[in-house]
Amino acid sequence: MQGVIDSIQHNRNQELWYNLGSDLVSFCNEKHMIGQSMPLVEVYNTFVREIVENLYPLHVAIMIDAIVREDSSAASIVADLKQQPFTSKNAILSQSMSLIEARISVKNGAVPDDDELAAQFGDVATETAVIDMLLQHLYIEISMARRDHTALVDRMIAYDSARGLAGVTLAPSQEAAFAVTLITAALVADRILTFDDVVAVECIKNPAAVDAAQAWMPAMLAAIHAGNVPEVAQMTQQHGQQLTALSAADPVGLVLRKAKISALLALVFSRDSQHWTFSFEEIAAVIAGTEREAEDVALAALSHGLLRGRIQATTASVEVTWLKPRPLTLDQTRALKDKLQAWFGQVVAANEMVVTAKDRAGQMTALFEE
Structure with missing residues (x-):
């Protein structure tokens, strides 16, 4: 272990330092398996603590983030670092430790309200990708604790972008867990993915990390955004129980509504913009619903900012002036x-x-x- 640390001590490749954090945890696990119990804190104190002061602050932040991600018992390491004089003198390191410490608190059940978050982290400088990554990770934990699926999707997409800029690559098991969490949240969130979302997050475009037992989730997500109402309806019958387990709300009704909104968007896209007036009767045909439901779907698309235009009650139609870029089949x-x-x-x-x-x-x- 000491040799590994010595070999990358002066290397500014941030991914190596993230991997080192994971390696420290793996090292502890291996020692435990062969009967040589060696707590993570002891490993940290033995191999890393003495050199931390002389390391690049962002590398320290990345390494500790990796340790805490895999072993929440490492909270004492964060507390120790926060007390060090060199931490308080370095804004990046100080902010990093505060963000990681707050994330640990949330995982332990202490979820702050919005005012507390604004007071503590409202002035965090997110121009640094690592700091932005840690901030978004904190908000991910908060969104999960609040069961706010819509916010969770937003934060996970922002986190993935910041992680890419920071040059941090997750381990395959972590990548798989990230993909499953994001796709699950995207299914039951009151939100339709945009073109930018799909471009930004690889696991939405290519959900290879999702295992066979969960393959129905990305398949359903794809059907929703294709506006394939019959297929989504069939899949909700097959996986309704699994879908209901994902959310306390009415996820079956929600995914059907999102599929119908996407069907309307697909209808608009299929027409030349000079002919963007659609009767409720036309919309009802593509969503397999009533004209009343067609009006509700049009209103929902307008309220979500997916379309711009106006409802014409006298002619029972909707006039569309703009369509938000979206994933295309x-x-x-x-x-x-x-x-x-x-x-x-x-x-x-x-x-x-x-x-x-x-x-x-x-x-x-x-x-x-x-």
Whole structure:
């Protein structure tokens, strides 16, 4: 272990320091398995404590984050570091330890309210990716404790982005747990994923980390965002009990409503923007519902900011002026390609008309000058 630490002590690769934190935990586990009980705190004190003061502060933060992630009993290490004079003199290290300590408290049941959070961490400088990662991780724990699935999705996406900027890679088991938690939250959150969400998080695009027993979750999530109402309805019948176990609310009704909103978005996308007026009857057909339900779905899409426009009660229709970018199926991507090609052809034709008109105007001017 000492050799590992010596070899990377002067290395600024942040991923190595995160891995070192995990290695310390693994080292303790191995000692325990062969009957040589060696508590994590003892390992830390033996191999790391003396050199911490001379390490790059962000490396210390990353290493301690990895230790605490895998072994919450490491709270005493955080407390020890907070008391060190060099910690109080370094804003990054001090903020890091405060964020990690707060996360441990939340996991132990002490969930702060919003005012307490603002008072303690409202001025945290998130320009540093590692600090932002730790802050988002704290909010993830808070969202999980509050069972706020919508906030959890937002925070996990923000965390994943900050983690990428910080250069930290999770272990395969942690990556799998992250994917399952995010996809589960995305299923039962009162929120529809946007194009930016899907681009930002790899496990949504390619949920390979999810095992076979949970494969129905990313499949259902994909069906929801494709607006495939019949498939989602069928899957809720097959997995209704599992789905209900994910949330105390009405997750079956929620996923069906989200699928119907996505079906409306797909309908809008399928039309040229010059023809973005849709009757409730048309909407009812694609969502497999009534005209009253079609109006409710249109209102929901507008209230979530997925569409802009207005409801026309007199004509029982909705006029759409804007559609938020969203994940596209292969067929929708091909349709978009066809639209862009047609639009490009119109631009070229319009340009040629302008050039021709300009040439003719020049010729007429020359005639008059003669």
